[in-house]
Amino acid sequence: MIPVIWSCREARRTSRSTPCRSMKQKRPxxxxxxxxxxxxxxxxxxxxxxxxxxxxxxxxxxxSMADDMMSFYHGNEPGGTPGLLPDPYYWWEAGALMGALxxxxxxxxxxxxxxxAEQALLFQVGPNNDYMPPNQTRTEGNDDQGFxxxxxxxxxxxxxxxxxxxxxxxxxxxQAVFNTQASRWDPEECGGGLRWQIFTWNNGYDYKNxxxxxxxFNLGARLARYTGNQSYADWADKTWDWMISTELINPDTYYIxxxxxxxxxxxxxxxxxxxxxxxxxxxxxxxxxxxxxxAQAKWRDRVDHLLNATMVFFTGEDANIMTEVxxxxxxxxxxxxxxxxAYLSRWMAATTKWAPWTYDRIKPVLAASAKAxxxxxKGGANGRMCGLKWTEPGKWDGSQGVGxxxxxxxxxxxxxxxxxxxxxxxxxxxxxxxxPGAGGMDVGRTDPFSLDFEGQPITTSGRAGAAILTILAIVxxxxxxxxxxxxxxxxxxxxxxxFCWAMVKGRRCGEPSDWGRINGIERFRxxxxxxxxxxxxxxxxxxxxxxxxxTREELNxxxxxxxxxxxxxxxxxxxxxxxxxxxxxxSYWSAEYHDSPLAGRDKRRGGERRLSYPGxxxxxxxxxxxxxxQNQGRAVRWRETKQYV
Numbered sequence: 285m286i287p288v289i290w291s292c293r294e295a296r297r298t299s300r301s302t303p304c305r306s307m308k309q310k311r312p313x314x315x316x317x318x319x320x321x322x323x324x325x326x327x328x329x330x331x332x333x334x335x336x337x338x339x340x341x342x343x344x345x346x347x348s349m350a351d352d353m354m355s356f357y358h359g360n361e362p363g364g365t366p367g368l369l370p371d372p373y374y375w376w377e378a379g380a381l382m383g384a385l386x387x388x389x390x391x392x393x394x395x396x397x398x399x400x401a402e403q404a405l406l407f408q409v410g411p412n413n414d415y416m417p418p419n420q421t422r423t424e425g426n427d428d429q430g431f432x433x434x435x436x437x438x439x440x441x442x443x444x445x446x447x448x449x450x451x452x453x454x455x456x457x458x459q460a461v462f463n464t465q466a467s468r469w470d471p472e473e474c475g476g477g478l479r480w481q482i483f484t485w486n487n488g489y490d491y492k493n494x495x496x497x498x499x500x501f502n503l504g505a506r507l508a509r510y511t512g513n514q515s516y517a518d519w520a521d522k523t524w525d526w527m528i529s530t531e532l533i534n535p536d537t538y539y540i541x542x543x544x545x546x547x548x549x550x551x552x553x554x555x556x557x558x559x560x561x562x563x564x565x566x567x568x569x570x571x572x573x574x575x576x577x578x579a580q581a582k583w584r585d586r587v588d589h590l591l592n593a594t595m596v597f598f599t600g601e602d603a604n605i606m607t608e609v610x611x612x613x614x615x616x617x618x619x620x621x622x623x624x625x626a627y628l629s630r631w632m633a634a635t636t637k638w639a640p641w642t643y644d645r646i647k648p649v650l651a652a653s654a655k656a657x658x659x660x661x662k663g664g665a666n667g668r669m670c671g672l673k674w675t676e677p678g679k680w681d682g683s684q685g686v687g688x689x690x691x692x693x694x695x696x697x698x699x700x701x702x703x704x705x706x707x708x709x710x711x712x713x714x715x716x717x718x719x720p721g722a723g724g725m726d727v728g729r730t731d732p733f734s735l736d737f738e739g740q741p742i743t744t745s746g747r748a749g750a751a752i753l754t755i756l757a758i759v760x761x762x763x764x765x766x767x768x769x770x771x772x773x774x775x776x777x778x779x780x781x782x783f784c785w786a787m788v789k790g791r792r793c794g795e796p797s798d799w800g801r802i803n804g805i806e807r808f809r810x811x812x813x814x815x816x817x818x819x820x821x822x823x824x825x826x827x828x829x830x831x832x833x834x835t836r837e838e839l840n841x842x843x844x845x846x847x848x849x850x851x852x853x854x855x856x857x858x859x860x861x862x863x864x865x866x867x868x869x870x871s872y873w874s875a876e877y878h879d880s881p882l883a884g885r886d887k888r889r890g891g892e893r894r895l896s897y898p899g900x901x902x903x904x905x906x907x908x909x910x911x912x913x914q915n916q917g918r919a920v921r922w923r924e925t926k927q928y929v
Contacts, residue, residue: 331668353689367404379432414460430499433461440716441707460723474549493543498563505570562631623687633698
């Protein structure tokens with residue numbers, strides 16, 4: 285909040301005006317004080333006068349909120365990339381934003397943002413039309429892909445205008461996302477479920493989080509309802525059963541916890557996030573709407589229990605103001621978490637269409653939350669930006685962003701859910717074309733590099749040529765690396781940037797406090813048949829098996845990273861995003877590498893990337909070391925790091 289400036293001296297300090305040495309000079313100072321005072325007073329006056337009994341009032345307020353929300357998006361501007369929010373926002377939230385624009389049109393009929401939403405939803409589909417674009421493969425998770433898929437599903441259900449002929453259609457896009465995720469169902473670890481991350485090299489590959497299951501369950505249930513295909517419902521049932529079996533959904537309270545690590549499938553991370561509750565609530569309502577007989581009664585009971593559990597996210601004097609309880613009261617909500625209330629609002633409102641008996645319980649808390657949210661929208665340069673905290677009505681908490689605006693807009697719009705038509709199905713007016721086999725090119729794919737190819741299908745002659753080039757590349761690479769090693773006594777520049785992979789495994793002969801770091805390596809020699817290499821700077825030595833070839837740049841790079849700082853939340857909970865620069869050196873040294881010709885790269889992909897291989901310092905065999913690396917979800921497979929030794 286801007287402080288009221290009571291003295292000319294304070295006004296001068298703030299406005300940088302000249303000293304007040306005369307009455308003539310005091311007038312500008314007083315004017316400055318008055319202006320700033322009025323700005324401060326504006327903090328106590330509402331920017332919006334919201335009348336929930338008037339659809340026109342709701343639409344007018346939502347329109348302004350949408351404008352402010354889109355002020356953060358520049359993907360539709362010259363030089364921008366459609367479907368991307370600026371840093372530090374992640375790709376998934378842009379997909380959620382497009383879902384919000386579809387909601388805005390659905391509730392208001394205003395087509396102002398339709399072109400923007402359509403452009404982004406089609407631009408980010410990727411070469412196989414399943415929301416796996418190559419520019420996101422380094423960090424894409426199942427939940428990230430799921431949010432784009434659910435936006436496409438909303439477009440199909442609400443009869444958003446179809447894409448042009450020759451472009452992928454909304455229903456087919458949702459089916460493609462579902463198909464690729466169904467192929468990733470992992471029964472080997474924890475008896476099922478989806479991993480958080482799609483590719484093994486990302487932090488979080490060893491984590492199965494509830495939001496990934498929630499997106500998959502939500503999408504499957506809605507596809508079952510829309511298409512009438514029982515196979516989608518079977519997957520939804522399977523996902524629900526797995527969530528119960530792992531107690532990620534508590535069978536007594538129906539609270540939904542964040543996730544589990546594959547190393548301990550029964551020890552759930554205990555945080556509750558509102559979007560998990562909302563996604564499962566809407567999915568259960570869709571299953572109720574799809575089912576008949578005993579199955580329908582079962583899903584009605586589950587809807588009721590989930591709704592009871594969802595009330596944990598409503599606090600305040602009357603326990604009716606939506607709150608992100610895991611982070612909001614302690615001011616620890618990160619950029620992702622600031623948007624979660626938008627999805628709970630969206631999905632609670634939609635639930636009333638498929639499970640009508642819930643309306644009388646849902647509408648009052650959405651109404652109270654909407655009033656509270658709108659009353660906080662008095663910040664920012666325009667005096668109407670919305671904050672995160674709604675539990676102090678009439679007070680802006682000083683925060684603003686895409687998430688805050690989206691959440692406020694969604695909860696306001698949710699209050700006219702009874703004035704809009706129910707989502708359609710293929711049998712009740714649906715206009716979107718589907719493709720049950722969509723996403724087939726990415727089904728089972730685990731190699732992100734292969735996603736970069738967007739050309740024509742590979743022919744037999746092309747494969748033969750590629751094989752020849754690959755053989756030549758391997759021979760050249762091995763020869764080059766051998767030459768580098770044998771000629772290390774010559775000009776140091778011969779060790780210059782090359783195509784050598786790099787890794788040094790943790791020492792097995794160091795002190796217990798040795799975490800496997802090897803600092804200050806300058807040179808080393810691998811003699812023919814030798815089992816030892818030159819000493820490192822601290823006097824110890826390495827076995828031959830402990831070394832993988834490093835380039836000169838890497839040899840002269842001293843690893844000075846410290847152990848990661850402890851965060852308020854455990855690593856790999858939803859608030860911690862994966863990244864190729866995150867390091868965990870608990871027993872393996874962080875290694876830098878340059879791209880290899882074997883990867884088929886025409887140029888370096890963004891320069892050097894950073895990898896780490898955590899795991900116990902002692903491993904009984906190569907197989908167990910390989911298993912540890914796979915469990916930790918790192919990029920380079922063991923055979924790839926081993927092949928040059």
